[in-house]
Amino acid sequence: MFSWPPNYDSCYTLSGVITKEGVGLHSGEKTRVKISPFEKEGYYVSFSDKPDEIFKLNQDLIGSTMLCTAVKLAGRNLYTIEHLLASLAGCGLSYIHIEVDGKEIPLLDGSAIQWVRAFEEVGIKRVPKPKNFIKEINKSMIFNKDSSVIALTPSNKITIISTINFSYKAIGNQTYVIDLNPKSFVENIAPARTFGFKDQFQELSELGLIKGGSLENALVCDGDKWVNPPLRFSNEPIRHKILDLIGDLALVGLPKAQILVYKGSHSLNALLASSLKN
Secondary structure, three states: OOOOOOOOOOEEEEOOOEEEEEEOOOOOOEEEEEEEEOOOOOEEEEEOOEEEEEEEOOHHHEOOOOOOOOEEEOOEEEEOOHHHHHHHHHOOEOOEEEEEEOOEOOOOOOOOHHHHHHHHHHOEEEEOOOOOOEEEOOOOEEEEEOOEEEEEEEOOOOEEEEEEEOOOOOOOEEEEEEEOOHHHHHHHOOOOOOEEEHHHHHHHHHOOOOOOOOOOOOEEEEOOEEOOOOOOOOOHHHHHHHHHHHHHHOOOOEEEEEEEEEOOOHHHHHHHHHHHOO
């Protein structure tokens, strides 16, 4: 039986190649991704129509953070990268090459668990630890956007304390605390799916977003109830917010710190990530 490491003391890559295809959340188009071990540290991306043009992902490439995280690569955008990056970083994987046929990473079931299960199928192998995979922190930081706040303080481990507060009764106030490591990520965060709101569907559709959203790849909240229960966890929304945070920090390294987040978002996460990139 496969067992994930209990900490990030070592770094790993995949022992084989995996391929996944599915629909992109915002484009609604079918997209295909091949993930392979790579000889250099970090996360590298190429497109199937230009396989020899390979980009190393870094925080400076982050473009849009509206309802997803996108990177700009030589004149084209790659959207919704955060769930895949969260699955890689959360599992302690680096030295990775991602080849994309399309313009968006497939949403799959809206969580990271299908990526994780694919990793388990091919196995992992130890590699030299990247310099920026786990980032040592020597000072406290705090950022805010309107009523949303994210703060970071040095620690000897990675602890995330996240809170959300929605007027929708089905969600309400939720707080979740996790000491992050590959094992706890896989068990407690990876299965948590993205979520949206029935009353916002029309507005987002008119903006050209969520064309690929469905009841199979996202939880949909309708005020005091869920349109498509059951939930995988009673507090699945807050766990997914942590999943997004991990994905948004993956390109700068998971900070060895206590991270407190109130009403987190991709744009707020990006403020913290940008401050950690050097």
